[in-house]
Amino acid sequence: xxxRRANILSRLATYAALIVIxxxxxxxxxxMICTSLKPDWQIVQxxxxxxxxxxxxxxxxxxxxxxxxHFPLWTRNTLIIAILxxxxxxxxxxxxxxxxxxIRFPGRSALFTLMLSTMMIPFPxxxxxxxxxxxxxxxxxxxxxxGTTRPLWFPAWFGSAFSIFLLRQFFTTIPDELSEAAxxxxxxxxxxxxxxxxxxxxxxxxxxxxxxxxxxxRDFLGPLIFLQRPTQYTLSLGLQTFQSQHGSTPWNQLxxxxxxxxxxxxxxxxxxxxxxxxxxxxxxxxx
Amino acid sequence: xxxxxxxxxxxxKGLAFLSPWLVGxxxxxxxxxxxxxxxxxxxxxxxxxxxxxxxxNYRGLLNDGVFWRSLRVTLLYAAISVPMGLLVSLGVxxxxxxxxxxxxxxxxxxxLPSLVPTIASAILWKWMFNQRLxxxxxxxxxxxxxxxxPGPPWLDQSKWVVPSLALMSVWSVGNTVIIYLAGLQDVxxxxxxxxxxxxxxxxxRLLNVTLPMISPxxxxxxxxxxxxxxxxxxxxxxxxxxxxxxxxxxxxxxxYDNAFTYLKMGYASAMAWIQLLLVLALTxxxxxxxxxxxxxxxx
Numbered sequence: 001x002x003x004r005r006a007n008i009l010s011r012l013a014t015y016a017a018l019i020v021i022x023x024x025x026x027x028x029x030x031x032m033i034c035t036s037l038k039p040d041w042q043i044v045q046x047x048x049x050x051x052x053x054x055x056x057x058x059x060x061x062x063x064x065x066x067x068x069x070h071f072p073l074w075t076r077n078t079l080i081i082a083i084l085x086x087x088x089x090x091x092x093x094x095x096x097x098x099x100x101x102x103i104r105f106p107g108r109s110a111l112f113t114l115m116l117s118t119m120m121i122p123f124p125x126x127x128x129x130x131x132x133x134x135x136x137x138x139x140x141x142x143x144x145x146x147g148t149t150r151p152l153w154f155p156a157w158f159g160s161a162f163s164i165f166l167l168r169q170f171f172t173t174i175p176d177e178l179s180e181a182a183x184x185x186x187x188x189x190x191x192x193x194x195x196x197x198x199x200x201x202x203x204x205x206x207x208x209x210x211x212x213x214x215x216x217x218r219d220f221l222g223p224l225i226f227l228q229r230p231t232q233y234t235l236s237l238g239l240q241t242f243q244s245q246h247g248s249t250p251w252n253q254l255x256x257x258x259x260x261x262x263x264x265x266x267x268x269x270x271x272x273x274x275x276x277x278x279x280x281x282x283x284x285x286x287x
Numbered sequence: 288x289x290x291x292x293x294x295x296x297x298x299x300k301g302l303a304f305l306s307p308w309l310v311g312x313x314x315x316x317x318x319x320x321x322x323x324x325x326x327x328x329x330x331x332x333x334x335x336x337x338x339x340x341x342x343x344n345y346r347g348l349l350n351d352g353v354f355w356r357s358l359r360v361t362l363l364y365a366a367i368s369v370p371m372g373l374l375v376s377l378g379v380x381x382x383x384x385x386x387x388x389x390x391x392x393x394x395x396x397x398x399l400p401s402l403v404p405t406i407a408s409a410i411l412w413k414w415m416f417n418q419r420l421x422x423x424x425x426x427x428x429x430x431x432x433x434x435x436x437p438g439p440p441w442l443d444q445s446k447w448v449v450p451s452l453a454l455m456s457v458w459s460v461g462n463t464v465i466i467y468l469a470g471l472q473d474v475x476x477x478x479x480x481x482x483x484x485x486x487x488x489x490x491x492r493l494l495n496v497t498l499p500m501i502s503p504x505x506x507x508x509x510x511x512x513x514x515x516x517x518x519x520x521x522x523x524x525x526x527x528x529x530x531x532x533x534x535x536x537x538x539x540x541x542x543y544d545n546a547f548t549y550l551k552m553g554y555a556s557a558m559a560w561i562q563l564l565l566v567l568a569l570t571x572x573x574x575x576x577x578x579x580x581x582x583x584x585x586x
Contacts, residue, residue: 014385021379022396028458029399031422032411048425092307099304105297115308118316122518122566124539124559128326128546129319132333158311189300218404220521225547236406240525243410251414258407265402273395280462281469 029262036060036255043251056252063257068245071257073231074238081152081223081234082216088157089212090205094167096159098193101171102179112168119161123221131225147228152219156212163208166282170204171197207279210272217265235261326556333550344557354558356533357541360449364537365516368453373508376460380467381497394468401461409525412455416441416526442527445534452522452535463508470504471497502581506573513569517562538562 030050035043039056042049064071100112134145145151174197182192198205223237230241239257269276302309327344329337348354383394400408415421424431424438431438441451474497482492498505520539523529529536542562546555 018393096308099301103301105301124542125323125563126319129322155315159308239406254410258410261407280465
């Protein structure tokens with residue numbers, strides 16, 4: 001009997017601990033929403049209130065349409081970069097991962113190890129030369145690179161090590177018999193990839209697409225280095241310049257802008273929650 | 288050893304599929320790495336081409352107080368946030384691994400903060416950390432008043448700023464939690480049943496079954512943390528601009544300034560190479576130590 005009582009007690013304790021942790025995790029987000037809806041005078045009110053007396057939706061309108069922000073433009077820029085990066089990374093990583101997973105050739109495992117080891121290279125090592133490479137390309141090709149969004153999505157079309165790794169792991173779990181049968185039927189290697197492997201890999205592909213989108217959406221250092229005019233800025237870069245220029249910051253408007261930046265990500269998460277959680281879980285499962 | 292025609296065909300096919308990465312690797316990874324090493328031995332300000340100066344950049348760094356300070360700041364941050372992050376996320380994952388009906392909701396709520404883009408969390412925490420108006424000090428006000436203490440100057444004082452940023456980083460450990468949780472759920476139940484039959488207490492089960500079984504996952508998270516931690520840039524740049532008094536002037540921040548504010552590209556590249564060597568050394572130590580504490584099943 002005592003065992004059972006101890007069991008109930010430990011369950012209760014676990015519940016209590018988890019509720020406290022969840023409250024701590026959610027508190028900042030709720031405070032953000034709450035501040036975003038307060039009229040100016042209520043921000044500094046003491047003691048702070050959870051529910052504003054009147055909901056100041058105006059803050060959202062100001063954040064989006066204020067003259068010093070180009071919120072709609074920044075959203076558009078971020079979306080363009082993110083979508084091009086998602087398509088490029090997902091497609092090219094899948095092609096490369098297929099080569100690593102399903103074709104046997106000498107030197108394959110050495111190349112795979114080389115690819116994995118590139119994940120350890122810190123971005124600062126490559127960022128200075130990348131900058132000068134894009135300057136050089138701008139001078140010697142008819143295409144402008146620096147001060148455009150191109151440096152931010154173009155390299156994505158050559159695959160990313162992390163996505164290739166993730167997709168390779170998935171492709172190797174697909175039984176070889178499927179490819180063999182198609183090969184006997186006269187299907188080309190590309191046909192096997194395109195018509196058999198890809199359709200079977202939708203979960204893994206959506207994980208890669210989601211992660212790439214999230215990464216592009218929040219990227220800051222890349223846009224900071226490569227973008228030059230405020231009209232080209234991404235949301236991260238634009239909001240950063242906005243908040244650093246306003247010493248006595250309009251906190252409620254900044255919170256409104258932040259809510260708007262989080263919103264698409266949250267929507268994506270709730271649409272594809274299972275993909276997200278399972279995708280992250282597999283990143284920890286090496287080999 | 289002769290290569291058969293089939294093998295040769297496979298080699299060509301394989302390389303064809305790998306070609307996007309091979310090109311990308313050559314252009315956006317290998318070439319930049321070589322250039323970076325070369326620049327690090329040059330005086331280079333973008334306006335004029337790089338001029339070879341030998342190891343002067345590296346020798347300059349050794350005598351650069353700001354360099355050492357930025358390294359100290361980064362290592363201090365790492366020393367606080369890496370162990371704290373690993374411990375908190377492991378603890379939370381252990382709680383989430385208990386069989387309860389509401390677990391999916393808990394898991395989602397704990398994961399949510401790690402979705403928040405850095406710019407949003409930076410603005411949010413800057414507001415919450417505000418010494419006079421921030422919600423943290425206001426919530427703490429009754430306790431502080433009772434202790435006759437003023438609210439902590441979270442981001443406004445040299446001593447406080449790095450621990451504050453480390454504290455904030457714990458808010459978004461949701462990713463790591465999920466990875467731990469997956470590891471925990473892979474531990475075979477028989478092991479626990481066997482341990483229980485042998486009369487092992489919950490603490491003994493944790494120390495002798497759970498921790499060894501998930502040690503590869505702990506190791507994976509540790510390596511990821513080491514690689515990421517030396518690159519911290521966004522949050523100090525957005526929240527404190529490296530201040531106050533350069534107390535949050537992180538390594539990568541100083542590197543960025545050298546490259547793109549002072550246009551000392553060669554000097555910045557030398558910093559980047561020291562950073563790379565540091566990452567390699569730290570992961571090397573981690574791998575070396577892993578023989579003692581990481582247990583791979585059936586290997």
